[in-house]
Amino acid sequence: MKDIITMAHGAGGESMRRLLADEIAVLYDGHADLDDAAIVPGGPRLAVTTDSFVISPLTFPGGDVGKLAAAGTINDLCMRGATPLYMTVGLILEEGLPMATLRLALSSLRATCDEAAVAVIAGDTKVVQRGKGDGLFVNTTGVGMVGAPQPPSSCSAVPGDRVLVSGYLGDHGVAVLAAREDLPLRTEIASDCAPLHGLVAALISAVGSDVHVLRDPTRGGLASALNEIAADSAVGIMLEEEAVPVRPQVRGVCEILGLDPLCMANEGKLIACVAPSGAAAALEALRSHPLGQDAAIVGEVIDSATPRVQVTTGLGTGRVLSMPAGELLPRIC
Amino acid sequence: MKDIITMAHGAGGESMRRLLADEIAVLYDGHADLDDAAIVPGGPRLAVTTDSFVISPLTFPGGDVGKLAAAGTINDLCMRGATPLYMTVGLILEEGLPMATLRLALSSLRATCDEAAVAVIAGDTKVVQRGKGDGLFVNTTGVGMVGAPQPPSSCSAVPGDRVLVSGYLGDHGVAVLAAREDLPLRTEIASDCAPLHGLVAALISAVGSDVHVLRDPTRGGLASALNEIAADSAVGIMLEEEAVPVRPQVRGVCEILGLDPLCMANEGKLIACVAPSGAAAALEALRSHPLGQDAAIVGEVIDSATPRVQVTTGLGTGRVLSMPAGELLPRIC
Numbered sequence: 001m002k003d004i005i006t007m008a009h010g011a012g013g014e015s016m017r018r019l020l021a022d023e024i025a026v027l028y029d030g031h032a033d034l035d036d037a038a039i040v041p042g043g044p045r046l047a048v049t050t051d052s053f054v055i056s057p058l059t060f061p062g063g064d065v066g067k068l069a070a071a072g073t074i075n076d077l078c079m080r081g082a083t084p085l086y087m088t089v090g091l092i093l094e095e096g097l098p099m100a101t102l103r104l105a106l107s108s109l110r111a112t113c114d115e116a117a118v119a120v121i122a123g124d125t126k127v128v129q130r131g132k133g134d135g136l137f138v139n140t141t142g143v144g145m146v147g148a149p150q151p152p153s154s155c156s157a158v159p160g161d162r163v164l165v166s167g168y169l170g171d172h173g174v175a176v177l178a179a180r181e182d183l184p185l186r187t188e189i190a191s192d193c194a195p196l197h198g199l200v201a202a203l204i205s206a207v208g209s210d211v212h213v214l215r216d217p218t219r220g221g222l223a224s225a226l227n228e229i230a231a232d233s234a235v236g237i238m239l240e241e242e243a244v245p246v247r248p249q250v251r252g253v254c255e256i257l258g259l260d261p262l263c264m265a266n267e268g269k270l271i272a273c274v275a276p277s278g279a280a281a282a283l284e285a286l287r288s289h290p291l292g293q294d295a296a297i298v299g300e301v302i303d304s305a306t307p308r309v310q311v312t313t314g315l316g317t318g319r320v321l322s323m324p325a326g327e328l329l330p331r332i333c
Numbered sequence: 334m335k336d337i338i339t340m341a342h343g344a345g346g347e348s349m350r351r352l353l354a355d356e357i358a359v360l361y362d363g364h365a366d367l368d369d370a371a372i373v374p375g376g377p378r379l380a381v382t383t384d385s386f387v388i389s390p391l392t393f394p395g396g397d398v399g400k401l402a403a404a405g406t407i408n409d410l411c412m413r414g415a416t417p418l419y420m421t422v423g424l425i426l427e428e429g430l431p432m433a434t435l436r437l438a439l440s441s442l443r444a445t446c447d448e449a450a451v452a453v454i455a456g457d458t459k460v461v462q463r464g465k466g467d468g469l470f471v472n473t474t475g476v477g478m479v480g481a482p483q484p485p486s487s488c489s490a491v492p493g494d495r496v497l498v499s500g501y502l503g504d505h506g507v508a509v510l511a512a513r514e515d516l517p518l519r520t521e522i523a524s525d526c527a528p529l530h531g532l533v534a535a536l537i538s539a540v541g542s543d544v545h546v547l548r549d550p551t552r553g554g555l556a557s558a559l560n561e562i563a564a565d566s567a568v569g570i571m572l573e574e575e576a577v578p579v580r581p582q583v584r585g586v587c588e589i590l591g592l593d594p595l596c597m598a599n600e601g602k603l604i605a606c607v608a609p610s611g612a613a614a615a616l617e618a619l620r621s622h623p624l625g626q627d628a629a630i631v632g633e634v635i636d637s638a639t640p641r642v643q644v645t646t647g648l649g650t651g652r653v654l655s656m657p658a659g660e661l662l663p664r665i666c
Contacts, residue, residue, distance in 0.1 A: 002432070003431060003432045003433070004428075004429050004430060004431055004432060005426045005427070005428055005429060005430040005431075005432065005435065005460060006428060006460070007428050007460055007462065009426065009458070009460050010426065010458065010459050010460025010461075011460075016458065019458065020458065023432065023435060023436060023439065024424070024439060024456060024458060026436075026439050026440055026443055027422055027439060027442065027443050027446075027453040027456060028453055028454075028456070037455065038421075038454040038455040040418075040419060040454060040476075041452075041454075046379075046476075048419060048421060048454055048455050048476065049421070049455050050421035050422070050423045050455050050456065050457050050472070050474055051423065051457045052423040052424070052425050052457055052459045052470075052472060053459075054425060054459045054461050054465075056465075085373075086373060086381060088371075088381060088382070088383035088474050089360055089383070090383045090384065090385040090423075090472045090474070091357070091385070092385050092387060092425070092470055093338045093342065093343065094338070095337075095338055095339060095340050096337050096338060097337060097338040098336060098337055098338075099335070099336045099337060099338065099356065100336070102338065102356060103356060103359075106356065106357060106359050106360060107359055109360065110359055110360050113360075119374075120360040120361055121361075121371040121373060121374075121381055122370065122371040122381050122382050122383050122474075123357060123360060123361070123383065124383050124384045124385055124472075125342070125343065125349065125352065125353065125357060126343050126385045126386075126387045126664075127338060127339070127340055127342050127343025127344075127663070128343075128387050128467060128663075128664060129340065129663065129664075131464065132389075132466070132467040133465070133466060133467070134461060134465040134466070137385075137425055137470070139383070139385060139423045139457075139472040139474075141383055141421050141423070141455075141472075141474035143373075143379070143381065143476065330460070330461075330462065331459075331461060331462075
């Protein structure tokens, strides 16, 4: 069945990477964009990013599609060290969508943009017949101004860099899964969905160009993001599994359902690869910000003939952390 | 049923205008964007526009969703006198979409961008389950550089301006309708879908700032675009019905189906309001370009206490051309 689209093509893992490389790359002179946002070649130093949000359900503990659509695009700009400035919003509404649902999404989107001082400057609205959509799909495209001469990039990790994460991983994925499947959890897990402009500003102001890579581990989670960094920078990454912050409830749900928290989506976390000299200051900067209180150093970039992510466990044993392959959790963003 | 979304909300007419004003305006400090592309306030002179394309069927005589998605966004930038430079592409794929359909759309999109020297700089791909989408939805967001200090705007029509159209109207709407309903037409009608960067460049180079307004009459056709110009500029517009170029086959299909060609969508035509001193040169510039050979002067901007579009017919009688109200043709773009 390789001639039709499957859910795996949208899951953020290996199938998706192949779809991008084999088919969608035709749009880009043969290479797909590797980073969260593209930097406009020449001319003004603009960063541009686009994302469509097809999350189901439209609201979940900690957020809704509007907040997610704004935060997701703001975060992609921040991952290139850009100051988010403008956003466009494309709506695809399904006939029969309650106006109240639309209103909620729009007001959350607007509130999240306001928080980051981002102006919505253009929009588009389309309506499809009942059964030809799923309530509400939101596309947001963001434009930001790049400050640094060498903005952080997925291609810029170098051996010796420390790998930091800004807090507990997997919250968004588990929160959406629980809301969708109506899982009977003892304590509610909320999505971490949040705009990271302030956290990134704090990090960059503390250690500047020592920040080599910034990524937000969304679809495919930490596993996908680290594998992409390893491939794009042609390095290896050593990950200390016990250092990775995962909430016990998130770990519990993942164990029951056979999911790996390292593959679960996040919408308010970042991964940073930072030069060793700046790592301690970077950690402190993250921890001093409300959205980075649980930040941790979780690994190190190493020389490697093949780009891969190795995990060391508490028992001193090791394994390779692969790019997630098939469908993990569909429509998580 | 005012509390749910209906197909009329997407049809480009009065219901849609109300949805934008009453609900979606919350995104924009209380006022919806009036033009085809927004000009970024302050800083570099950028024009930005976004559009989602949900056309059905995905291919039709004269084009496909990929060509349409590229041309539509290029044209929206051109309507602000901007040079289109960059595009982002957001794809929402339905599980089961044939890979061949995706390939065709991507290669058309790319070819159309190449024609206008536009680079695709960022993208996003999402997959939804079978029955939660309709094959392929494409969002394109465009960024262009604004040249003129006073770019053409829907708000800039002044009494005395001549109203020009660049060729036959209604081709796209009728072509898509015929393809969708499998109408037995004697001669095939092809969509006019085309990027208008060259035509606009020829026009601006001929008459420069005499071009006060540029609009592409897409959803809702000439009727919708002229009513928007009248409202945005607080003027009246006199339209000479017999001067409006409409192909006999298009007129024929519209008569049979009870549709008004003036309300039918176009994807490769422009409307210009031009100062009287420049009108003849503007017409000549349009007619000298392959995409404007059938251009015509079709009316005049007039002083009016209420912004409205008056049509004079061949018999010397008059009527008001209203904003199309309900659902015209769903999913025409």
